[in-house]
Amino acid sequence: MIPVLPLLGCTAAPVAPTADMVHVAADPVTRTPSESGYFIDRYEFPNQAGVQPEVYVDLETAARRCAEVGKRLCTAAEWRLACQGIDGSRRYGYGPRHVRGRCHTEDRLSSGHTSMMDPTTLVAGSGRFPDCHTPEGVYDLVGNAEEWVLDDWRGVGGMLEGGAWYTWAGYADCTGTYSREPDYRLSPDRAVFSAGFRCCWSEAAPTAADLTPEQVRADAEARLAEARAASSPAPYNPDDEVEVAPGLFMDVFEYPNRPGEFPRTAVTWTEARDLCAAAGKRLCTASEWERACAGPAGFELPYGDRYVEGACAIHTDSRPRSGQAYACASAAGVQDLVGSAWEWTSTRLDARALESRPGEVLREIRGGSWHTDPVKGVCRPDDGYPAAPQDIPFPDLGFRCCRGEAIADPVVARPGDLACPPDMVAVAGTADTPDLCIDRYEEPDRPGAMPTTHLTLDRARDLCARRGRHLCTEAEWMAACAGAAGRRWPYGDEYVAGRCQDSGDAGPGEGGTAVPSGSREGCATPEGVMDMSGNLWEWTVAEDGQGVLHGGGWNLSAGLNQCRARARAEPTEARPQFGARCCATAQEAAALLGAGGGAP
Numbered sequence: 001m002i003p004v005l006p007l008l009g010c011t012a013a014p015v016a017p018t019a020d021m022v023h024v025a026a027d028p029v030t031r032t033p034s035e036s037g038y039f040i041d042r043y044e045f046p047n048q049a050g051v052q053p054e055v056y057v058d059l060e061t062a063a064r065r066c067a068e069v070g071k072r073l074c075t076a077a078e079w080r081l082a083c084q085g086i087d088g089s090r091r092y093g094y095g096p097r098h099v100r101g102r103c104h105t106e107d108r109l110s111s112g113h114t115s116m117m118d119p120t121t122l123v124a125g126s127g128r129f130p131d132c133h134t135p136e137g138v139y140d141l142v143g144n145a146e147e148w149v150l151d152d153w154r155g156v157g158g159m160l161e162g163g164a165w166y167t168w169a170g171y172a173d174c175t176g177t178y179s180r181e182p183d184y185r186l187s188p189d190r191a192v193f194s195a196g197f198r199c200c201w202s203e204a205a206p207t208a209a210d211l212t213p214e215q216v217r218a219d220a221e222a223r224l225a226e227a228r229a230a231s232s233p234a235p236y237n238p239d240d241e242v243e244v245a246p247g248l249f250m251d252v253f254e255y256p257n258r259p260g261e262f263p264r265t266a267v268t269w270t271e272a273r274d275l276c277a278a279a280g281k282r283l284c285t286a287s288e289w290e291r292a293c294a295g296p297a298g299f300e301l302p303y304g305d306r307y308v309e310g311a312c313a314i315h316t317d318s319r320p321r322s323g324q325a326y327a328c329a330s331a332a333g334v335q336d337l338v339g340s341a342w343e344w345t346s347t348r349l350d351a352r353a354l355e356s357r358p359g360e361v362l363r364e365i366r367g368g369s370w371h372t373d374p375v376k377g378v379c380r381p382d383d384g385y386p387a388a389p390q391d392i393p394f395p396d397l398g399f400r401c402c403r404g405e406a407i408a409d410p411v412v413a414r415p416g417d418l419a420c421p422p423d424m425v426a427v428a429g430t431a432d433t434p435d436l437c438i439d440r441y442e443e444p445d446r447p448g449a450m451p452t453t454h455l456t457l458d459r460a461r462d463l464c465a466r467r468g469r470h471l472c473t474e475a476e477w478m479a480a481c482a483g484a485a486g487r488r489w490p491y492g493d494e495y496v497a498g499r500c501q502d503s504g505d506a507g508p509g510e511g512g513t514a515v516p517s518g519s520r521e522g523c524a525t526p527e528g529v530m531d532m533s534g535n536l537w538e539w540t541v542a543e544d545g546q547g548v549l550h551g552g553g554w555n556l557s558a559g560l561n562q563c564r565a566r567a568r569a570e571p572t573e574a575r576p577q578f579g580a581r582c583c584a585t586a587q588e589a590a591a592l593l594g595a596g597g598g599a600p
Helices: 004-008 058-067 074-084 219-231 271-280 288-295 458-468 474-482 586-594
Strands: 021-026 033-041 148-150 158-161 199-201 243-247 248-251 342-349 361-365 387-389 401-404 424-427 436-439 535-542 545-549 578-580 582-584
Touching: 021 074, 021 248, 021 586, 033 074, 058 148, 058 199, 074 148, 074 158, 243 288, 248 288, 248 424, 271 342, 271 401, 288 342, 288 361, 342 387, 436 474, 436 586, 458 535, 458 578, 474 535, 582 586
Parallel strands: 535 578
Antiparallel strands: 021 033, 033 199, 148 158, 243 248, 248 401, 342 361, 361 387, 424 436, 436 582, 535 545
């Protein structure tokens, strides 16, 4: 943990503000007019028009860089006041409503994924978006680079504000809501590739005497108090439940399980667990939750595969009541599994790389909330980091209860009489694909060899064709990785740090890289296919013929390197994280065996 107050006083000899700073004539805590106020940099550091901001920094580096120029890092309250204005009416700095293209947000990534980007080529020069400024003349508070501020929301000393060049416009704003969502990952002692900063100055820097820890936490406490006041005080109803699987019952609504009431939020995981236990129930596991949401058809959403705006309480301006989005029901009749409030599950996620504080315990969460975007509000998330510290409450994080024995994994399906070459593995098909053979290892499919990297989509296709095989389709790849049981990782439904090459157990400053195929012996499907999670992203061919990458790379990236984690990269992209593996139909396998075994 980086303490807040020492950084607040981390300044060199004060310098008088210059034309490159903007005066904010108000008190940032009370938001009342003040002649002295404070000054904030016009641009992101180094505060020069046309110059690319300094990015890929951690909190301490940002504070030190401001001190080197006689300034200090802004507090969260100062940053938001400069962005929103004294009356709080400006959500986007320039005004209350989003104007597409006005700020540097929603930039498409050619790599297809936030884990594979070079910020030095993507962040824009300060002021390049000439209309992205407040009426007072502060530029790029929204988008371009996320900005470090001093804040104690999670007890780590700092937070990021404003969103980055790739951030969805619904998140990149002045409110600070996005970076205070429960699934937002932040470690102040790790350099963040999209993080920059700007500096503030006042005649007297805030100190312990005039900005106490309680005041630093005031924003967090105010948000939580508002959420608790809005939560229903109604007693819990244990009777309204449905059987979502043989012997497994789930509450129809979020706690207190009453239609028309506001869900109980701003509770810690322990509080949620104890409230369920008091009624003789328990929190659902993440896998139970997902299967109840997706139903027997395996839908993306409770009501089907196609997103319908307004069907669930997703990305709305106000907190919904339980059952208000009546169309948001699963096949079994469970309401509001998507949207409304995030929901705690009992499943622990042990990944040191995702910890904000050393040793904190993370629990998986599901469903998104009324704040989140449709990408995160799904039954089986393939993006983001859906987990939160179990001891921290969040305004839009609630829960529901389950009862009965946990769902057992279905029996692993076995392929029929399909014969495969010795370097391939037979995999049972699904409703989307027949039985198939798949390479045991990533291209070039040799144990102990370094996998082939920097592959474009066409190059991956060509390598497979030369070996009498084809680049796996997305359906074939998923059949091999997830199996008939719909496993989340090739080895099961709960993440195990260190089992695959994904840096999930890495500490600050510990990077990752690809390793020889088969180095992680436990990173295997029940059938023996290796390295389908981590190591390299693998090209596959989607149903529409476009290239899609699966499985995550050597970093534990958004999607948690699950089988379903995917990225839509440009087909001509050739990155060190891009590899492939090949598949064979029954006919291709027979031809390979007839030609002498088909070994590479």
